Amino acid sequence: MKKILFAHDESVDDKADSAEWAEALNIKTDNLLAAVGVIDYHDKFLLHNTEEDILQLNEEIMSIISENTGDRTNTLAACIDEDKYVLIFSDVSREENSAAKRKIEKILSSIKKEIEEKLQMTVTFGLSGGGGNITNVAAYYENALSALRYKLYMGTNSLIWYEQCTFSEEIPSELKDAINEWSRKPIRSEEAMRQLEDIFQMLGTLRLRYSQYNLLLLRLVGNVIRDAEDSAMMSKVFGDIDTSTVFCGCETWRDHFQWMQKHISRLKEGGREEKHRSEIEAALRYIEDNLGEPLTLSRIADHVNFSKNYFSQLFKQSMGENLVDYIARIRINRAKELLLSSDYKVYEIAAEVGFESQHYFNRLFKTLVGVTPTEYRNIKCFS
Known part of the structure; x- marks a missing residue:
């Protein structure tokens, strides 16, 4: 049995003829071909990861493939073609087609399980098989890619044989x-x-x-x-x-x-949001004019004649933050202005912008601004 070979030649692509494939992968052309499999991960992974992440992923997946194939399987070769992983299975045992398929599916199931467990991601398998000479590898590869596309209907966590890909020829009137x-x-x-x-x-x-x-x-x-x-x-x-x-x-x-x-x-x-823009603007003005007063959800919702739950949801959709966070941010912004433009003591400013507890005011100020109110005043005055 030929040992698994990892090879990739950029000159060999999906348009290459079978002889080029065989030569690039160092496969003897008298080998019998059981199937060509293509493993693909999903577009969503590419969207949210860097190029370095993808290169690391390639190494990890090829390592998993290597661990699950080799001399103990009928895998002839494995390579990376662009962003897909190609496996070529030989049929040296001349097994019945269904038996060869079951053996290949068992190998791929092991690969799939390990990718899911180690890398926390799902992959899709496209396969084309049915016997033939190794010189048919390019055609089998094209068919495997077609099978991969069939995930549109079968889902991304699937093993799809080309022979399964059937289509309706007409759009029904229904x-x-x-x-x-x-x-x-x-x-x-x-x-x-x-x-x-x-x-x-x-x-x-x-x-x-x-x-x-x-x-x-x-x-x-x-x-x-x-x-x-x-x-x-x-x-x-x-x-x-x-x-x-x-x-x-x-x-x-x-x-x-x-x-x-x-x-x-x-x-x-x-x-x-568009329908109730005027109510949102009225609520913002009310908050601005009453920062020193208790500003509860009930009080503001009543002011614009909405229920608490509905107004809370509408406010977050319109402003991108919830009401409590918005009020806290506006109060701290007003406090920053007063720290620089007045001689009020810190506790007086806290009360002026609606905080009953100076301790809470100090903590919130430092959380949002990065320094205490006193430090903020000193830094700005010094600068």
Whole structure:
């Protein structure tokens, strides 16, 4: 049995012919081929990690592959091709195809389990097999990549054989009607959200061709974008949107549904904030004018005629921080002004901005500013 070989030649890519693959990986072309497997981690990992993290990850995953393959398996070779890990399995024992597959799946299950336990991440396996000469390796690799893409329907924590990748050839009228009906409804309504979930469930079950799926997905997203544009909330909902990377990090139909949920929720929140902007501004003025008084949630909510719970939620959505933190920050800012512009003693300033306890005032001031009130006054006066 040939020992596992770790090799990577940048001149060998997915367009290389089989002879180049075999030569680069030092594989004899008379070996029989059982399967080619491709292991891929997820886009979300790439989004949140540095280049150094990725290089370290490559080493750790290749080490795990090495530990689970080698002379005791029928693995011919393993290499890294761009950001994917390629395993080539031989069939020197000339086993029945199903038996060879079971053996390969057992190897990959061990690799998968160890990656999950050691690296706390999930991976997807794309596989293509069925026997043949090693010179078929390039074609098998292409098919394994196609199988990997099928995670759109099967999920990211999957082992997918190319032979499993079946598609619906036509978009059923039931799905078309559901999308048309959803498009006519106010997309922020609860009914529309339930219907959208049903639509994505159908998309996940039907397994359309990727081009058909993408067209329907773009139509659904287009409705959300139009609603945001009509409400003048594009920047609030989408930020600096780049249409080429709008779904970056989304790999399955469930990811796409969650993306839609998130942005429709932002539309709801933005609409509610816009509707009650005058009340929020009135609350801010009230806080500013009454810093020396007890400022409770009940008192401020009553001032703008809202219930405590509703106002608390609305305030945080509008201001990006809760009411208590906001009041504390405003009081400390006023105290900083008084420390520099008046001769009041520290305890007098504490009372002036609404603190009953000077001890608490001193602690909070140091937490937010980094120095005590007295130190702040001395530093600023000295400078």
